[in-house]
Amino acid sequence: KAGVTQTPRYLIKTRGQQVTLSCSPISGHRSVSWYQQTPGQGLQFLFEYFSETQRNKGNFPGRFSGRQFSNSRSEMNVSTLELGDSALYLCASSLAVNSYNEQFFGPGTRLTVL
Amino acid sequence: GNSVTQMEGPVTLSEEAFLTINCTYTATGYPSLFWYVQYPGEGLQLLLKATKADDKGSNKGFEATYRKETTSFHLEKGSVQVSDSAVYFCASLNTGFQKLVFGTGTRLLVSP
Numbered sequence: 059k060a061g062v063t064q065t066p067r068y069l070i071k072t073r074g075q076q077v078t079l080s081c082s083p084i085s086g087h088r089s090v091s092w093y094q095q096t097p098g099q100g101l102q103f104l105f106e107y108f109s110e111t112q113r114n115k116g117n118f119p120g121r122f123s124g125r126q127f128s129n130s131r132s133e134m135n136v137s138t139l140e141l142g143d144s145a146l147y148l149c150a151s152s153l154a155v156n157s158y159n160e161q162f163f164g165p166g167t168r169l170t171v172l
Numbered sequence: 173g174n175s176v177t178q179m180e181g182p183v184t185l186s187e188e189a190f191l192t193i194n195c196t197y198t199a200t201g202y203p204s205l206f207w208y209v210q211y212p213g214e215g216l217q218l219l220l221k222a223t224k225a226d227d228k229g230s231n232k233g234f235e236a237t238y239r240k241e242t243t244s245f246h247l248e249k250g251s252v253q254v255s256d257s258a259v260y261f262c263a264s265l266n267t268g269f270q271k272l273v274f275g276t277g278t279r280l281l282v283s284p
Contacts, residue, residue: 101274114271163215
């Protein structure tokens with residue numbers, strides 16, 4: 059069974075630009091969550107989508123947005139990039155049938171903002 | 173809200189030494205608890221989980237027991253290998269929400 063895939067793996071952007079990251083979940087998984095990982099703040103939850111609906115949202119500004127398609131693939135978008143947005147962005151998928159269904163992570167997209 | 177506290181690293185051990193990485197949590201209700209491992213340049217891999225009090229999760233020689241009375245989920249391994257060198261994250265997941273709350277991570281360095 060294929061794992062979670064994320065594209066692209068690496069991105070370099072400049073301040074003020076916008077970026078779109080993509081995540082394909084494990085087949086059959088309907089929940090996709092996004093996390094930001096930085097050396098200073100650690101791993102922080104961005105948002106979660108289930109059946110094309112955002113169910114949970116973390117404490118990030120409105121520049122961070124996402125969506126999910128009918129095939130469960132998800133994208134996240136960051137507009138007006140700032141230097142502090144440089145991070146590893148991780149996507150995770152889950153069956154989300156029960157509260158203890160584990161999340162499986164992709165390799166991440168490393169975003170560098172110059 | 174929920175929080176997870178891990179011991180600061182790095183933890184430096186010789187091969188075949190005993191490993192303990194402490195993890196405590198605060199939560200409303202009874203969360204599920206997880207240990208994830210991250211190797212350099214990679215995403216997170218689920219190492220083990222426990223979904224209720226007194227559950228023991230185990231995988232690849234690693235173990236952790238869900239202790240409700242001490243709100244802890246300490247990771248242990250009897251004999252570490254060089255290949256275990258990585259960053260270990262403790263995490264909690266509350267009922268009904270797909271939002272993992274992570275500890276700060278503990279770097280483990282194992283020397284031959």
